[in-house]
Amino acid sequence: MSVKKALISVSDKTGVVELARQLNELGVEIISTGGTASLLKQEGVPVIGISEVTGFPEILDGRVKTLHPNIHSGLLAVRADEAHRKQLEELNIQPIDLVIVNLYPFKQTISKPDVTYADAIENIDIGGPTMLRSAAKNHQDVTVVVDAADYATIIAEIKDAGDTTLETRRRLAAKVFRHTAAYDAIISRYLSEQVGELMPESYTVTYEKAQDLRYGENPHQRAAFYRQPLGNEGTISSAEQLHGKELSYNNINDADAALAIVNEFTEPAVVAVKHMNPCGVGIGATIKEAYEKAYAADPVSIFGGIVAANRPIDEATALLLKETFLEIIVAPDFTPEALAVLQEKKNLRLLRLSTQGSAAAPTSFKLTTVAGGALVQDFDTKQIxxxxxxxxxxxxxxxxxxxxxxxxxxxxxxxxxxxxxxxxxxxxxxxxxxxxxxxxxxxxxxxxxxxxxxxxxxxxxxxxxxxxxxxxxxxxxxxxxxxxxxxxxxxxxxxxxxxxxxxxxxxxxxxxxx
The missing domain is CATH 3.40.140.20 (AICAR transformylase, duplication domain)
Known part of the structure; x- marks a missing residue:
């Protein structure tokens, strides 16, 4: 087998021109749609328009263009099945060996503060996920790519052997179904929120990997840190690490706990946390005074702890913080002088995160897993x-x-x-x-x-x-x-x-x- 025909239709066009140019140089015919086809033609890459394959125009403002038997038969036909091959020949349908598709930017659209319901609906992709799923189902014969990070891999394999390996096709197919599942999860959440179905009959969530972790709570446990795709503002998953070694599983848990407490206060406040419990909390006229009180609350337990502040750390406070072994300091900012003081401690993790005032209302429920299930509830934001x-x-x-x-x-x-x-x-x-x-x-x-x-x-x-x-x-x-x-x-x-x-x-x- 070899890759002879590719279908390219992308919303995010990063790297697509170079990819198409390399495929063309390898003798691969390219089918394309809409804006992708226009871009490739503009860049001098030969393209077969989707309507030439379907014999049907793109209609309904582009809502219908790839939803056609000439496309999906070319994707789903099993090459080793003689009956499938015969049907394709009888109907004059050409197999499609490679699919490069990414989807309408639904997440980015609903992230806009002024997004309308109509805009959101229009950015729900139908043809894209359908092509991806067809190609991924038939990954025995078809290579499907949804992520530009995989372009180099497929080009290298096609250059080397004329086709991708079955191992690569299986890996990419699994990635596609993860991608479409996450895409649908965001859409279902948005639509459910619009109609007030907050705890529906099925509860689907998706998270995006932020980083792999060395281990979990203990060294024998595997772990990774995932962030929710929307509503991360003011959470530990949106923090910028300015200094120090990589965060651990326990670091992230403790920093999240410290942040939740310090966000209860509007006056200058500092919280010290150990094992997700506060060991010292103080408020004062300045952040230095607040830290002095948090430290004095339990000068023993703060050792090796996590400190969160709701005001920028200045040099005077940094000099005090430096005297104690701490794992993490989370603050809205650090003055240049404070940063210079604290960066003298090689492993001290410094996280910059806006925590001023009350925390933003969580945009999702609190999810706790148990063996065989999950518990879902509101975050406890009740104020007295x-x-x-x-x-x-x-x-x-x-x-x-x-x-x-x-x-x-x-x-x-x-x-x-x-x-x-x-x-x-x-x-x-x-x-x-x-x-x-x-x-x-x-x-x-x-x-x-x-x-x-x-x-x-x-x-x-x-x-x-x-x-x-x-x-x-x-x-x-x-x-x-x-x-x-x-x-x-x-x-x-x-x-x-x-x-x-x-x-x-x-x-x-x-x-x-x-």
């Missing part, structure tokens, strides 16, 4: 203001206590359940995460806080099923508590707070994080 709170106790919280309660509440939302966070002076002073009972988390947070627990605010991600957490808080000198409320035994906790003079407010919102 002072006006949302219900004071449950006899004593009202003071203005300062209220400020610390709301600060702690923003943090506890991001701590693994069961979660308790203590805050004092605009910083976390104790974090209890992931315990099997709530009072256990409280005891861990109180022990970490030490004397700083006195006068602190306590936040709990879920209600108190019994008053033991209140009793532990009172013993440590905590003066204010924020929790969802809603337990059948709420009154016992309220009574305990009243006995100890603790102010307690209910949010009526739970923040479980598993």
């Amino acid at each position: 203001e002072a006006t949302d709170l219900k004071v449950a106790t006899e004593r009202q919280p003071s203005e300062e206590e209220l400020k610390q309660l709301l600060f702690a509440w923003k943090v506890v939302k991001h701590v693994k359940s069961n979660a308790i966070v203590l805050a004092n002076n605009n910083m976390t002073v104790g974090v209890g995460a992931g315990q099997m009972n709530r009072v256990g988390s409280a005891k861990i947070a109180i022990e970490q806080a030490g004397d700083l627990a006195k006068g602190a605010a306590l936040a709990s991600d879920a209600f108190f099923p019994m008053p033991d957490t209140v009793e532990a808080a009172a013993k440590a000198g905590i003066t204010a508590i924020i929790q969802p409320g809603g337990s059948v035994r709420d009154q016992e906790s309220i009574d305990a707070c009243n006995r100890h003079g603790i102010a307690m407010v209910f949010t009526s919102v739970r923040h479980f994080k598993h």
Whole structure:
């Protein structure tokens, strides 16, 4: 076998003229359509128009041009099947050996802020995916290329042997079906969102590979990092790495967790994360002050951690950051002086990412895989203001206590359940995460806080099923508590707070994080 006839029809014309010219020099006849045909003719490459093959004009503004038996029979005919060959001869249909097709730019179209529904619909490719699928199905005989990165490979193989290898055709066919599946997934998501079908009967998602990773959570696990094709702004997948060694699986998870927390704050804030839990969070008048508080919150656990800031890092802050071993620093920017300081640490990863203010609303659901399935839910973007709170106790919280309660509440939302966070002076002073009972988390947070627990605010991600957490808080000198409320035994906790003079407010919102 050899490649004698190729069909080229591309929206992205990168490299297509040189490819067609090389195919022509190898004696391959080229069929082409619309704008691709015009470009090739303009560049002096001989082209057979699609209408010459189909005997039918391109109609409906180009919507129908390749959807014809003369095209798809030439793609789908099995060369080793005598009956197929005979039918082609009887109908005077020529086999097509090579298909070079890429699709209308649907993703790019709907990414435009002013895109209309009509524009989106018009950029749904029909003929392209159909040709790709036909050719890919018959990859035993037909080479199909959807990515310009593969042009050099096929040219080299055709030059060497007159045809591509079966191994290459199989690889390219698999790539085509991945490509068309991803294309259809983006279209289905867009159309489903337009009609409000947010959790339909089948849930199809697609991601694009950002990078291969050396390994996963552990060295024996394979891993790669994928980003969603739309709505990446303000996420870790859109960060620009300015310095340091390659990100790892755990780095990416931790950086994402740090970014989620720091985006809760509009004032200058710094978050330090270890194993996806915050070990220190601070806010201040400057980013330097915020970092000083985040560091002081837990100077032991921050070692080897990830730091996220919601303001540019200046030289004064960089000099402090440099004193501690950190894996990653994520910030909206770094001053030239700060960058020079931090780049002295060879392996420190510096990520530039706009995190100013609140995070942009996620454009998709949170997807968690389990063995044999997946869980899909909204991202937890629920915000609480002072006006949302219900004071449950006899004593009202003071203005300062209220400020610390709301600060702690923003943090506890991001701590693994069961979660308790203590805050004092605009910083976390104790974090209890992931315990099997709530009072256990409280005891861990109180022990970490030490004397700083006195006068602190306590936040709990879920209600108190019994008053033991209140009793532990009172013993440590905590003066204010924020929790969802809603337990059948709420009154016992309220009574305990009243006995100890603790102010307690209910949010009526739970923040479980598993």
